[in-house]
Amino acid sequence: MRTKIVKIDEFHMDQEAIREAGEILRSGGLVAFPTETVYGLGANGLNEEAAAKIYAAKGRPSDNPLILHITCMEELRPLAAEISPRAEALAEAFWPGPMTMIFKKTDLVPHTTTGGLDTVAVRMPSHPVARALIRAAGVPIAAPSANTSGRPSPTKAAHVIEDMDGRIDMIVDGGEVGIGLESTIIDVSEGTPSVLRPGYITMEKLRKVIGTVTVDQASLGQMAPGVRPKAPGMKYRHYAPRAEMTLFRGSEKASVRAIRKALAEAAAEGKKAGVICTEESFDCYEAPVKKCVGSRKDPEMIAHNLYDVLRAFDGEGVDCIFSESFDDNPLSGAIMNRLVKAAGHRIVECQE
Ligand code: TXA
Ligand code: MG
Numbered sequence: 001m002r003t004k005i006v007k008i009d010e011f012h013m014d015q016e017a018i019r020e021a022g023e024i025l026r027s028g029g030l031v032a033f034p035t036e037t038v039y040g041l042g043a044n045g046l047n048e049e050a051a052a053k054i055y056a057a058k059g060r061p062s063d064n065p066l067i068l069h070i071t072c073m074e075e076l077r078p079l080a081a082e083i084s085p086r087a088e089a090l091a092e093a094f095w096p097g098p099m100t101m102i103f104k105k106t107d108l109v110p111h112t113t114t115g116g117l118d119t120v121a122v123r124m125p126s127h128p129v130a131r132a133l134i135r136a137a138g139v140p141i142a143a144p145s146a147n148t149s150g151r152p153s154p155t156k157a158a159h160v161i162e163d164m165d166g167r168i169d170m171i172v173d174g175g176e177v178g179i180g181l182e183s184t185i186i187d188v189s190e191g192t193p194s195v196l197r198p199g200y201i202t203m204e205k206l207r208k209v210i211g212t213v214t215v216d217q218a219s220l221g222q223m224a225p226g227v228r229p230k231a232p233g234m235k236y237r238h239y240a241p242r243a244e245m246t247l248f249r250g251s252e253k254a255s256v257r258a259i260r261k262a263l264a265e266a267a268a269e270g271k272k273a274g275v276i277c278t279e280e281s282f283d284c285y286e287a288p289v290k291k292c293v294g295s296r297k298d299p300e301m302i303a304h305n306l307y308d309v310l311r312a313f314d315g316e317g318v319d320c321i322f323s324e325s326f327d328d329n330p331l332s333g334a335i336m337n338r339l340v341k342a343a344g345h346r347i348v349e350c351q352e
Contacts, residue, residue: 003165005157007173010034010128017172018129022136024169025050030057032146032160033133034174035125037098037183037200038153038307039160040069040143041168042133048112051142057167060149064233065115066142067100067183068122071134079120079140081106086210087188093209096126098179098200102187113142115232119189129174145182152239152307152342155180159311180304181334185231186213196231198333200303239342241313243274245321247343250350252296252324256284258350259322263287266320274313276323278302289316299329306335310342 006017021031025042028050032041041058043050045068055062070076073091076083080103087101105120114120122140125131134141145153148163157173164171184199186206194214195203206213218229229235246262248255259275263285266273274289278296291309294301313321323343326335340347 004170018132018136025137030168031170033172035130036127037179039146041146042141042143045113045140045142048110051112058149063115066113068140071131095124098183100183100185102189104189152310155307198337239338241310243318243321245343246346247323248348249325254350254352271319274318274321299331
């Protein structure tokens with residue numbers, strides 16, 4: 001399949017290109033597009049065949065459900081069997097934006113889209129290109145992150161092209177996304193709302209709007225045997241660069257020291273090692289490859305750069321990657337959740 005790549009500037013949208021992408025989506029094709037979180041791989045979410053194509057293009061297990069993307073509350077009502085007052089309050093506070101809510105689904109939503117579940121994930125993105133595309137398609141758009149299953153999510157069109165060129169109908173290049181981490185997922189389908197995947201909308205912000213919010217323990221990566229995460233996608237290895245990655249936790253000083261030691265050991269074994277560090281620690285390392293995710297003073301920048309840095313290691317031919325941790329900021333829940341998974345839970349606790 002030849003993949004058509006079109007550039008769309010969010011400030012001067014090419015209406016003809018939007019119309020064409022909408023038509024492809026409506027008629028069952030696949031279009032990748034920018035959202036404010038990461039690039040999504042879109043298909044008509046009410047069409048089983050179209051949704052099935054997403055799983056095939058990503059190599060995604062069919063039990064891992066998709067998020068439906070909408071543009072306004074009127075589009076939510078036909079999809080969700082019940083919308084609680086707390087869900088209304090969350091929508092009011094954070095939509096359009098980087099939050100996904102889980103509802104009991106209606107019969108309109110096919111089980112192919114929900115990975116066989118009786119609940120459905122819905123998000124109302126704020127990115128103007130995403131919104132224009134959904135409107136042009138005239139249907140809810142099922143869209144997972146537009147990466148090959150297991151790889152870091154795409155934050156720019158070049159990442160989508162790496163993974164999806166030749167596998168989908170169209171890639172809409174809207175430049176770099178703003179946030180760089182996927183949406184916060186909160187289950188409002190029953191009882192106390194529960195966060196299934198941490199994201200840009202923090203627990204603190206959610207609690208300010210609806211009071212008590214719990215966290216699905218499995219989403220923290222502390223999975224006891226037999227405990228299944230409520231978001232099926234959270235059980236898979238994810239966001240992972242090709243080289244084996246180890247995450248060093250502890251104070252900045254202790255982890256820098258431990259990483260320096262690991263680098264020396266890797267060099268002695270003839271291994272090419274890479275480091276994920278910050279502006280503050282960059283000069284502390286002698287390493288074949290060093291990638292800076294930004295300054296510790298700017299967690300939003302760290303979130304924004306993380307996936308690009310993880311992907312960039314794949315082109316460097318490194319054997320192993322050592323990463324610092326980012327535990328001390330409002331976005332650390334979201335950032336560390338992704339890093340722990342990228343490291344396949346290989347974590348070194350660093351002592352002072
Ligand atoms: O920011 C985002 O959410 C991006 C952009 C494109 O919108 N999308 C995204 O989709 O991250 P994806 O497919 O990569 O991740 C969706 C997650 C998976 O972990 C999946 O298991 C979970 O949402 N999920 C979807 N429907 C669910 C449901 N009904 N119940 C529980 N978890 C669900
Ligand atoms: Mg994903």
